[in-house]
Amino acid sequence: MMKYRRSRPVISSLLSAVALLSYVTVTAASGETSPGAAAPKARHENTNVILISLQCLRADHLGAYGYKRNTSANIDRLAGKSVLFENAISQANLTPIAQMSVLTSQYPRVNGMVSFEVTRDMVTARTLPEILKYYGYTTAATVSSPEFFMRFDTAGGELINPGDVFSRSFDYFGRTARGPEGTSLRVAPVDAFNWLKNNSDKKFFLWIGSGLLHMPYSATVPPPYKTMYDPPGYTPFWKKLPQLQGINDDAPSYDIFSRVYRNEFYRDFKPVYHLTEEDINYVTGRYDAGVYYTDQFIGDLMKLLDSLKLTEKTLIVLQSMHGDDLGENGLYFHYDVTDPVVKNALLLRFPDAEFGGKRIREQVQGLDVMPTILGYLEIPAPHDAQGANILPLIKGEKGATGSSEVFIDRLPWWEYTLSRWYLEMQSANGKEFSPAETKELLQYQKTLKESFTQLGYPPGDIAVRTLEWKLILRKNRELLEKLSWWGFITGKRQHHEDVELFDLKNDPMEKINVAGKHPETVSRLKKTLLQWDASVDSKKVKYAPAEKRMIIPYP
């Protein structure tokens, strides 16, 4: 019995060899390939791609990643038909920086996307849509993250759009339809639905970018979802503070949380309120309401794909661009390279749902998304891609280990972004700062401007992450301590350690720096991190035109 069974593959391979031979003979005799006997189509000839990129989505707030609240029934269902990555790390903590690394498979300092103010001609690296267009794809984006549109003109005090870096190679690049709050920003990008209905007959790449989860949390989420997780009878703490007359909004906003340091709310450089557990629950609830509402959007999208009969011919990639701190370290927003910020959700749903439900623990990174999509489509990855095709890892091939070390650039410093336009935009709104603060703020802005030239900020903070460890180096520690926003808002100069090492297994929220206890790990990781740092810097080296160049004389 056993013997008989074993011989079957031999017979079938013999049969196919004969078939192949006769095929070759026929085509050789006729001198050309007959259309009926054509080779199997490459996947890029008939596979669509949808890349769903969710800003500020924390993987650990999804059911599929073990979250206790039922926030994500639809994403969980999708995850059941997808490969799920438990350790997908982004290259940076800020949206356009991290996402350009996904679209180019290059580190930020290599692709040139190093701040919010770069222009289109400064980022010339090939993008995923550009390559897909070579292969006949119609490319479209419906995006609700203002980071992909917004620039702030410091002179005019206006939001402007000087030629978006991200819209290159998209046949259609649109903001989404206005949401219930009347804005098209930070809403569910439902315009994707219209685009899909009108283009379902095309071979397409659709990028759906959602900024809905970004602070202010759930601002654009309609009732009843908005308040679904609010603690009963809760009033936001900022509405109770006598110092804050101007802020009536319920939504946890950056205006509020940029004043919260180690869960103390600061006003006039003093802690005036300590956040309670209930406050934190409220913030988290509003964040989770956004997750729930986003999940409804994903559910609608999946239903639509089913009804358009697209599911079985579409590769779906769902990723978070980066996460958010929700007070675990006393910080909110995505100021630093903490794990809640850089550890992302990543799902790959193949058209035939192959490997559905598989979970992969090995580390992968934002850089890997493009080579993997191209690899699946049987398109060669660009030679300057710095990520890897992780299909071998998915298939469990020998030697496929993922990226045991992932490098993260905290780029640019948030303080640099403040110096260029953010504070001016906030000042233009004119309500957040007290008179005492405003006075200091002018000096702070001046110091920031003096410390940074246009696009010439000093090297930022860099990190390397393994499954066990994260090591962070502050290359310009003293400058950071001098300029730190937290230093400004608390009125106390900040202190950073030279080296931070976190034991991710025992301390996943990175509360205790254990660099002193593990000198060998520090020295090993520091070495690789600095090697990487030098290698990405060498790629951006530009020589001044005036510099002497020596062409070798003839002969």
Add this chain to the structure above:
Amino acid sequence: MKTRSFITMMVCLALSLAIAGVSYGAEKKKPTAELSLKYKDYNLVFVSFDALQAAHVSSLGYPKKVTPTIDEMAKNGFNFTNNISVASWTVPASMSWFTGVYPSEHKLTNKFAVFNPPNNKLSNLKELSPNLVTIAEVLKNSGYATGGFTGNAGVSGGFGYGQGFDQYFFDKGKFGSMGVSIPKALDWLKANKDKKFFMFLHGYDMHGQNVPAEGFDYRFVEKGYDKKFTGSAQEQEALREEGLEKGSVTLRDEDVKFWRAIYDEKIQRTDAKFKEFLAELQKLGLMDKTIFVLTSDHGTEFYEHKRFDHGFSLYDELIHVPLIIKLPKQKSGKVIKDQITSLDIMPTILDLLDVKMPEKAKTQLRGTSLVPSFKGKAVAKEVYSETDYRQYTYKRSIITKEGWKLIYTLENKSRELYNLKNDPKELKNLVEQEPKIAYELEQKLFAQFKSIGNDLNAKQWIPGLNPVYDSQAKGAQKK
């Protein structure tokens, strides 16, 4: 004329019948003309006609009869009509014959390995690539007498070209002609004719920096040319440098015709010298014991792409060169149209002479023997070329078997895509029309160089600042 082509046809027919016989595996009697494919202990003469563009060779289709001696060998030998040089100028291209590897591997990509005046360092094979074995070394170790007789300059002994040669002639400071190297070669032959020998014969007679010792007679120049140019080396040099400086030169049609006529005269004169050389070999009774390999290191450009001279680009006028292999007593030839590369020459020679690479260099060679093509086996392949010309530009190219060609300029990432079948002159850049082909060829090109240990993304390609040794850039920055 008619009779001759009839004979050729009959020979071709006979040959193809023979091939057909082989492929059917029948034990038919082989034609008496069947040649051996092993020439153990035979002599070999390797001739480089420096800067001979394929398009000016009559046996490759040039309408004027300027190469009768070369054509005769082509007719009786194997005439490879699509031989692509691995580089577009002498230094990198010639060393690739001698080592069988790409210029970026033997590292003689420029005259200087470090150019940081006054601290310059001349390129030298032994220093740059101490582990490479040269063809002369391999043959010498197999008992061959080895002699090189050259016009110096790009194949100067100073670069290490003499490695493995018993005698290597180069007249320092000169772009020497065969008028000088042939007598030296014959002297050496007379002393070594009873040994088995490997000879490298080279001259700059066709090159822009060489003019006939006896002057031009302007035999091909159209009457009435206003003599704006006279054909001197200085004029050629001025045009070359102007093209580099400004990106292009401006020439009238009549000037281009003039320069081509000058070139034809040089070619014809060289061909005649070569005929005399063969006559001497005949007198020495060596013809039946000697294999000839005739080729050129690169072509040259006559304003096809608005420049002059060679080295800067990788267009076909620069890298498409003749290759003729004539076996002893071979009377009937064969035209082999398969695209091949100059890297195939060293493995072919070793195969013919039945000499193996030494154990330590077993994996050195990048090309493959062309000998199977003598019996009709397909040898066509994708070919790659490169130039880092004077650190002025850094270019790489790929040509597919189907005739797609991509030239990639590393310093500015610009790409040129040509369909050589429809556009042999490479005038219509199809990068925009055929983005997929351009993209895939670019990936292949980069993958190829990465596979030989030269990741093109590993460094910045900055004109004037991209040395073989890393120290040069640092030195340059200090200044």
